[in-house]
Amino acid sequence: MSSSALPGFRDFYPDELARRAHIFRAWRAVARRYAFVEYDGPPLEPLDLYTKKSGDEIVGQLYNFVDKGAREVALRPEMTPTFARMVGARASALRKPVRWFSIPQLFRYERAQRGRLREHYQLNVDIVGEASEVADAELLAVALDVMRELGLTAQDVRARVSDRRLLNGILLTLGVSDAQVPAVYGVVDKCARQPRELSAEKLAKAGIAPELVERILAIASGITFEAVRAEFGEAPAAAEHVARFARYLAHLDALGVGEWVVLDLSIVRGLAYYTGIVFELFDAKGELRAICGGGRYDTLLHSLGGVDLPALGFGMGDVVLGELLNDRGLFPPAGDDAIDFQLVAGNGAGQHSYAEALGLVTTLRRAGFSVAHGLNAERYLGQATRNQVDAAKKAGVSAAIYYREDGTAEAISLLGKMNGALTHTMDAAAALAGEAGVMMGLRDWLQQQRDTARH
RNA sequence: GUGGCUGUAGCUCAGUCGGUUAGAGCAUCGGAUUGUGGUUCCGAGGGUCGCGGGUUCGAUUCCCGUCAGCCACCCCA
Numbered sequence A: 001m002s003s004s005a006l007p008g009f010r011d012f013y014p015d016e017l018a019r020r021a022h023i024f025r026a027w028r029a030v031a032r033r034y035a036f037v038e039y040d041g042p043p044l045e046p047l048d049l050y051t052k053k054s055g056d057e058i059v060g061q062l063y064n065f066v067d068k069g070a071r072e073v074a075l076r077p078e079m080t081p082t083f084a085r086m087v088g089a090r091a092s093a094l095r096k097p098v099r100w101f102s103i104p105q106l107f108r109y110e111r112a113q114r115g116r117l118r119e120h121y122q123l124n125v126d127i128v129g130e131a132s133e134v135a136d137a138e139l140l141a142v143a144l145d146v147m148r149e150l151g152l153t154a155q156d157v158r159a160r161v162s163d164r165r166l167l168n169g170i171l172l173t174l175g176v177s178d179a180q181v182p183a184v185y186g187v188v189d190k191c192a193r194q195p196r197e198l199s200a201e202k203l204a205k206a207g208i209a210p211e212l213v214e215r216i217l218a219i220a221s222g223i224t225f226e227a228v229r230a231e232f233g234e235a236p237a238a239a240e241h242v243a244r245f246a247r248y249l250a251h252l253d254a255l256g257v258g259e260w261v262v263l264d265l266s267i268v269r270g271l272a273y274y275t276g277i278v279f280e281l282f283d284a285k286g287e288l289r290a291i292c293g294g295g296r297y298d299t300l301l302h303s304l305g306g307v308d309l310p311a312l313g314f315g316m317g318d319v320v321l322g323e324l325l326n327d328r329g330l331f332p333p334a335g336d337d338a339i340d341f342q343l344v345a346g347n348g349a350g351q352h353s354y355a356e357a358l359g360l361v362t363t364l365r366r367a368g369f370s371v372a373h374g375l376n377a378e379r380y381l382g383q384a385t386r387n388q389v390d391a392a393k394k395a396g397v398s399a400a401i402y403y404r405e406d407g408t409a410e411a412i413s414l415l416g417k418m419n420g421a422l423t424h425t426m427d428a429a430a431a432l433a434g435e436a437g438v439m440m441g442l443r444d445w446l447q448q449q450r451d452t453a454r455h
Numbered sequence B: 001g002u003g004g005c006u007g008u009a010g011c012u013c014a015g016u017c018g019g020u021u022a023g024a025g026c027a028u029c030g031g032a033u034u035g036u037g038g039u040u041c042c043g044a045g046g047g048u049c050g051c052g053g054g055u056u057c058g059a060u061u062c063c064c065g066u067c068a069g070c071c072a073c074c075c076c077a
Helices: A014-033 A048-054 A056-061 A080-089 A133-149 A164-174 A181-193 A196-205 A210-220 A225-232 A239-254 A318-327 A354-366 A377-382 A385-394 A428-432 A436-454
Strands: A044-046 A063-066 A072-075 A098-102 A105-107 A119-128 A157-163 A261-263 A277-283 A292-296 A311-317 A339-343 A397-403 A408-413 A423-427
Touching (some): A014 A133, A048 A056, A080 A098, A080 A119, A133 A157, A133 A277, A133 A292, A133 A311, A157 A164, A157 A239, A164 A181, A164 A210, A164 A225, A181 A196, A181 A210, A225 A239, A239 A261, A277 A311, A311 A318, A339 A354, A339 A385, A354 A377, A354 A397, A354 A428, A423 A436, A428 A436
Parallel strands (some): A157 A261
Antiparallel strands (some): A098 A119, A119 A311, A157 A277, A277 A292, A292 A311, A408 A423
């Protein structure tokens, strides 16, 4: 091989692009259904857009370089800083709440592995200017409706939700001191990925009393919201957060996604980033990395030097999602963008010149059909019809079209099994003239062939 | 960045205890004497056996390095 894509980068051959397009279609359809509008920004940004708040250590993860104008630049690793800048620049003019989505290609300089490349596409959905938990519910409903749109069910995907404030309230009620909270977060975040003994050891080291260690680990490794409400619903430090979370769950039910959602207080996600309700989407079998993650980041816009507005959002990448759809066989077979017709010579094709036959092709294309032909006049006139038909079928063509010597043009379905109503005959002169009625009849016939082939 | 496993045709894989021109299936291309069904038959193209070095009369095979991929860490998306 003379060359291949850079490590962690993908070539999208037509089959793969079709799968990507399938995902993008679902993303756009659902985002628009929820009344979000699409935006985009530059894929290349000043390096300091990312180092300003994250520090210089993030540079190790960035695809950065110096451009010919001696500017330090980086391919965008995430969309939020760009989004924050764009919203900040017009904050006072934008109608609130802002409901925007984008499908950026993002880059990271890291070792590639399954579900994790140096480049991916990510649906970003953000809301700015609404502090109510109704917005949190709306946001998660978008993510879950994308799953549904792609054919996944509550049996395939789980939304694990948490709330930093709720966890904080619980910990304070249990007697954890403010100073101990960060250490506890660190343990809780890793709870599922490290041995229980190690977690217990770390909590002990943070000064947590032995009996409390067990309580914390039990809460972190799975507790229902009902249990939380029963135990902490009246506690002064937690009551407000329990009540808010209850309203959140009720809104999720009302939006029709309640059955996907489970409480999981071990979801911490990016200690510095989120301020309220957070969530992650996982495949229910737990085989893959997170499909999607997001939550509320009320202070981020302000800390990035922008306006002081509450905000929330999520990112959903195409890589893990694509693997899940592939595992579940949920990518549609090729066919939605099948070619409508291919010109095929029949008996006595020589009666017409190739140019005449191409006239029919041109007319059909102008009427909106997709039409292929062999691009070789000698082969059109000389190759066995059987071979031409076979080639058309293999190319995914729905119907062969013959330009016959008897003054007719005939379409013959290449879909499904042989049965009646396989052919559609038209007056060649009328077809060549592109008469509306003839074209409409042809379109109806083709649609009918596809409908019957599907069942 | 750390560790483990794996690199043979476009894809999935055989094979070579170190020995002449490295194989199969699928896919691709051409044909089966000009109107038909994902079938069948015939034929063709396609591999510097990841790359570099070492040992050897001889390396795709053994050894070392390197690159890439996968997996687990780290970290996040």
